[in-house]
Amino acid sequence: MNADGRTRLNQTPEWTALAKHREELGEVRLRELFAAEPGRGTAYALRVGDLYVDYSKHLVTDDTLRLLRELAAATDVFGLRDAMFRGEKINTTEDRPVLHTALRAPRDAVIEVDGENVVPGVHAVLDRMAGFADRVRSGAWTGHTGKRIRNVVNIGIGGSDLGPAMAYEVLRAYTDRSMTFRFVSNVDGADLHEAVRDLDPAETLFIVASKTFTTIETVTNATSARGWLLDALDGGTSRSSEVGSGGEAAVAKHFVALSTNAEKVADFGIDVDNMFEFWDWVGGRYSYDSAIGLSLMIAIGPDRFREMLDGFRIVDEHFRTAPAESNVPLLLGLLGIWYGNFHDAQSHAVLPYSHYLSKFTAYLQQLDMESNGKYVGRDGREVEWQTGPVVWGTPGTNGQHAYYQLIHQGTKLIPADFIGFARPVAELSEELKAQHDLLMANFFAQTQALAFGKTPQEVRAEGVPDELVPHKTFQGNHPTTTILAPELTPSVLGQLVALYEHKVFVQGAVWNIDSFDQWGVELGKVLAKRVEPALTEGAEVEGLDASTEALVATYRELRGRQ
Numbered sequence: 001m002n003a004d005g006r007t008r009l010n011q012t013p014e015w016t017a018l019a020k021h022r023e024e025l026g027e028v029r030l031r032e033l034f035a036a037e038p039g040r041g042t043a044y045a046l047r048v049g050d051l052y053v054d055y056s057k058h059l060v061t062d063d064t065l066r067l068l069r070e071l072a073a074a075t076d077v078f079g080l081r082d083a084m085f086r087g088e089k090i091n092t093t094e095d096r097p098v099l100h101t102a103l104r105a106p107r108d109a110v111i112e113v114d115g116e117n118v119v120p121g122v123h124a125v126l127d128r129m130a131g132f133a134d135r136v137r138s139g140a141w142t143g144h145t146g147k148r149i150r151n152v153v154n155i156g157i158g159g160s161d162l163g164p165a166m167a168y169e170v171l172r173a174y175t176d177r178s179m180t181f182r183f184v185s186n187v188d189g190a191d192l193h194e195a196v197r198d199l200d201p202a203e204t205l206f207i208v209a210s211k212t213f214t215t216i217e218t219v220t221n222a223t224s225a226r227g228w229l230l231d232a233l234d235g236g237t238s239r240s241s242e243v244g245s246g247g248e249a250a251v252a253k254h255f256v257a258l259s260t261n262a263e264k265v266a267d268f269g270i271d272v273d274n275m276f277e278f279w280d281w282v283g284g285r286y287s288y289d290s291a292i293g294l295s296l297m298i299a300i301g302p303d304r305f306r307e308m309l310d311g312f313r314i315v316d317e318h319f320r321t322a323p324a325e326s327n328v329p330l331l332l333g334l335l336g337i338w339y340g341n342f343h344d345a346q347s348h349a350v351l352p353y354s355h356y357l358s359k360f361t362a363y364l365q366q367l368d369m370e371s372n373g374k375y376v377g378r379d380g381r382e383v384e385w386q387t388g389p390v391v392w393g394t395p396g397t398n399g400q401h402a403y404y405q406l407i408h409q410g411t412k413l414i415p416a417d418f419i420g421f422a423r424p425v426a427e428l429s430e431e432l433k434a435q436h437d438l439l440m441a442n443f444f445a446q447t448q449a450l451a452f453g454k455t456p457q458e459v460r461a462e463g464v465p466d467e468l469v470p471h472k473t474f475q476g477n478h479p480t481t482t483i484l485a486p487e488l489t490p491s492v493l494g495q496l497v498a499l500y501e502h503k504v505f506v507q508g509a510v511w512n513i514d515s516f517d518q519w520g521v522e523l524g525k526v527l528a529k530r531v532e533p534a535l536t537e538g539a540e541v542e543g544l545d546a547s548t549e550a551l552v553a554t555y556r557e558l559r560g561r562q
Ligand SMILES: O=P(O)(O)OC[C@H]1O[C@H](O)[C@H](O)[C@@H](O)[C@@H]1O
Pocket: 157, 158, 159, 160, 209, 210, 211, 212, 213, 214, 215, 218, 284, 285, 370, 518, 521
């Protein structure tokens, strides 16, 4: 029994029943499941919004799904879901509500935090963002020298980078092609250097995105960006943005901030009039539909941004109201639990068949791994079951010519999501649009090959010599989910992201972990601060281990510092 009155997950009868079921099912074969149920291809498929989700190629029967749903019921996934939507403080280690769903709530919704309706505030910021985005897009907002803004550089890291950078890439076809958008995150000076080296400072707007505004990488890059700007616009006379220094006016025209921390924004020298606010009940990795999405909104325009929010909302409503049997985020979360907890799968691949989704998996890595990479439960005790998987993947068909070998014939079980679209984006030439069928033929072929493989008999029948038969045999039985949408639109992107957000939620709820904190990132930050003076000034740092001490000495030597 847990301190919170819950039975330990792995001691619940529902968990035990699943473990027993897994044993009884043994090496269930997808070929056999499909042979036994001719309608499986359509019976094991659901729709949410524009998304068609086929889960037939999973190592599950109706019994498996029922038992998984019983586990979800026993762990009260829907109870926690309702508490989240109501604005209760379900992020217990930080004592905060988890309300990214309020970011896409309609204007007339009422969601209260500590007795105050947060929805009007959400829309007030969205409206301010829209006004600003329109002014930048139309040229009404000009830089310090009167030139219109043609370049937007977002400086942020983690949740303040991955979301907007991913969504900008996904929605490229909807962006203003006359403008340049760049995303700087790495504290490696090369990142900022490459982002601005060909830009005219007079035409460049920096968006400094940081929930806390204390993140060292972001503050360092923003300081360097301010230096770069003021060197050019002030002729190097002033690098200061202090009132009366002359730099202040230039900074006001070229820097805006996205943050929850007005004080730190002001300390940095950005006028809080140029700050777009969000709230501590929005986790960084759940934030790109808040003010953190400003760069995206400038790129695609406020109307498209709102269409994206509508897409999020479709899946929010579905997750909130659909019964367990047809609740897609619940289903996807439970399937992950089936493989991670009952088949020892360590990873989960996300393989989009769209060039525009090139950064989608990187985005999901933070969403999933920072949320559910925990070994301590909500009750403060170590879990005795596997939690979040390693999430990885790149767009098909590139992966097919690189690492799919291991998925097909390696020794590991790697469940995968295949994401594809029926129509190519409208702006492609007719010739390039025609390539789409080839792309999607690969998509369908891969999930088919992964599921059903090729038997030794089939290989032999092709006249393959005996000694090569084992090498050319595909055991199949590699589970995949197929997510198919008509077209890559802002709404569909919102639907996809919300689907994964809620999938991650479901898994965290079952595993009884707090999916909304990230204490695991803190230690490295503290140690970096301690080590830095050793690198720069050769300062003695107490308590360094022998390995790090030797590495620091070697680094200083190679760096030419003695
Ligand atoms: O937005 P910021 O406060 O600058 O935080 C940026 C990122 O850094 C932190 O270390 C966290 O691990 C992330 O969850 C966060 O998204």
